[in-house]
Amino acid sequence: MSALKKALFVSVLFVFVSAASAAELKPVKYVFLFIGDGMSIPQRMMAEEYLKKTQNTGLRINAMPQQAITTTYAANSFITDSAASGTAIACGAKTNNGAVGVNEKGERLESIAEVAHKSGKKVGIISTVTLNHATPASFYAHRANRGQSYDIGLDLVASGFEYFGGGGINGHKGSKNKEGVEQEDIFDLAKKAGYTVCRTQEKIKALKRGTDKVVAIGSETDLPYAIDASEDGLKLADFTKQAIELLDNPKGFFMMVEGGKIDWMCHANDAATTLSEIIDFDNAVKKAFDFAEKHPSETLIVVTGDHETGGLTLGFAGTGYASFIELLGSQKASLDVLKKTFADYAKKNPEASFDTMKALITEKSGLIFAADGKGKNGTMILTAAEQEELATKYGDKKYDELSNAVIRFVNHKSGLAWTSNAHTALPVNTTAWGPGADAFFGMIDNTDIAKKLKQTVIQPQRQRRVFRR
Ligand SMILES: [Zn+2]
Incomplete structure (x- = not known):
């Protein structure tokens, strides 16, 4: 075969294969994004080692086939806060610490949740902390300052997203505005906008499939730490499971689930409570896998952290090479x-x-x-x-x-130590499973997560082989 004929043959083959793939592949129908706030590699490895020693098992999130080291810096700081990193993960652009859903100039950015919603998917936003905290807010709010709780609450109502679940809404009562007029309570505004608002766990548990738009407040503040929680109290996994049931529809869904209090106890340098928060978070991810097993060619699961907190290190001068x-x-x-x-x-x-x-x-x-x-x-x-x-x-x-x-x-x-009560610049790892997961490998930036997810929601994806532990 001549070189020209060979080239022609290869290109015809390529066109044929591409056309065939495009015809049978679709954008990913179900997309889960899990964010462990303050969760980097040391936090994940601490829990991995604990589960290995005590139960001869490991974290589900660490057994996902695709892995990418992920940088987290903000536009104005090597060390990010949760607003800048949340915005980067949600919208795919760097911004300054403190900013939510806007860039350094204060211009509005579009989040993956908004892109998914526009494409006809239902959207769920879940967190163990308040629903207008920096990380969840990055997916629906557009404010220069993460402290604008009431305004972020307004954005929550305006989003029209179908499910909000977990902690409360900070500052929902509002205050008097400049003209001395009382601001209307965010929960009342949500009801007027067609939301079913549940502010007790009993009401949340009683929610029926087919309920259109839901705000499910498991606590007026944040959910209790898993280590302190009562047996029958709603956990992150329960909200995730409920959101799956309520959001499942022929056009699919996008869901962001945050383990928000991993960060808090890393700030406090409390390793045991951090550990139980990570296991609680992993249990929520397992609910997504339960669903994915029924829809393996249509479900993408991505797990990341927004930054490291506390400078956790898995060794201590007093214990040498030993770990306990x-x-x-x-x-x-x-x-x-x-x-x-x-x-x-x-x-x-x-x-x-x-x-x-x-x-x-x-x-x-x-x-x-x-x-x-x-x-x-x-x-x-x-x-x-x-x-x-x-x-x-x-x-x-x-x-x-x-x-x-x-x-x-x-x-x-236990053979652990911490170096800080704040965040650190340590990269996190992002793990992925399902169609579109191939995109997550090597060394990426947190802004790449939104870029890759936007592609999976819009463009056809090849299904990847399913790996199981
Ligand atoms: Zn923090």
């Missing part, structure tokens, strides 16, 4: 609850000595007070110096500091 991450399981309450528990105890028992407090510390944290004060690697036994520090904080009635020290010792016993 399973010890995190001995902590039974979040730092918030520890603070309250210790302060309440001291209030009720003003004359109590530190000795009587020890049992409570052991019950809540697993830390052990041994008389010899030697401590021991791989156990929760405190050293004499650690016991001394706790006794001093108690003696000084500094119960918040006492709680912080308890958490720090739990971290160190």
Whole structure:
């Protein structure tokens, strides 16, 4: 065959194959985007190691076939906040820290949720924190400042998205405007706009399929930490499952689900509570996989973090090459609850000595007070110096500091440490599964996530092989 004939043959073949693929492939019908706020590789690996040691399993999100290292910087800062990173992930453009759904000049950007909605899909926005917090807001709001809670609430109502679920709406009551006129409550405005507003868990649980537009408030503020939550309280996974049921329709849906409080306990350097938030988040992702198993050629699942928080590192100078991450399981309450528990105890028992407090510390944290004060690697036994520090904080009635020290010792016993109470510039990883997942590989930027997702919603995608663990 001559070179010319060969070239002709190849191009004809190419045209034939392309035409055939285009005819049978469609834009992706169901798209899930999960965001772990403050969740980078150390957070994911902490949970991976914990599950491996305690249950011989791992995170579902870490078993997804496509992986991409993802940079997170903001337009004006190497270290991003959740508004700039949320906007980058949602809209595909860099902006300054604090800005939501607008670029550095304050110009309106279009989010993947808005693109999906325009294309006829139903849209769900779910979070464990308030629904007008920076990350969820990035998908429907367009404001220069993430602190404009009421205005962001107005954008929520105006979005027309079909499902909002999880935490409350911060500042929903509004205030008097410049002319002295009371602003109308966001919940009332939502009802007028055709939303069914549920503000109790009973009402949320009773919602029927076919309910058109829903605002499902599981708490007036944020949902409780998974480590503190009651058995029957609604979790992130429950909202995800409900949204799937309510949004499923012939044109498909786009859903953003945020584990918003992973970040909060990374700020507080509480590894055990962070761990349980990540497992709670992973449980929500599993609901998407339950659905995807029924629609494997039509469902794309993408999981990312918006930035790292706390500078978590999976090693500690005191434990050398050893790790004891399973010890995190001995902590039974979040730092918030520890603070309250210790302060309440001291209030009720003003004359109590530190000795009587020890049992409570052991019950809540697993830390052990041994008389010899030697401590021991791989156990929760405190050293004499650690016991001394706790006794001093108690003696000084500094119960918040006492709680912080308890958490720090739990971290160190587990072989973990933190470097910051703020965010860091560490990249995150983005994992993907389903048609269109092939686009997520190598080193990408957080703005690429929206760009790639917009393509999957609009352009035909090749289905990828389904990998299972
Ligand atoms: Zn944060």
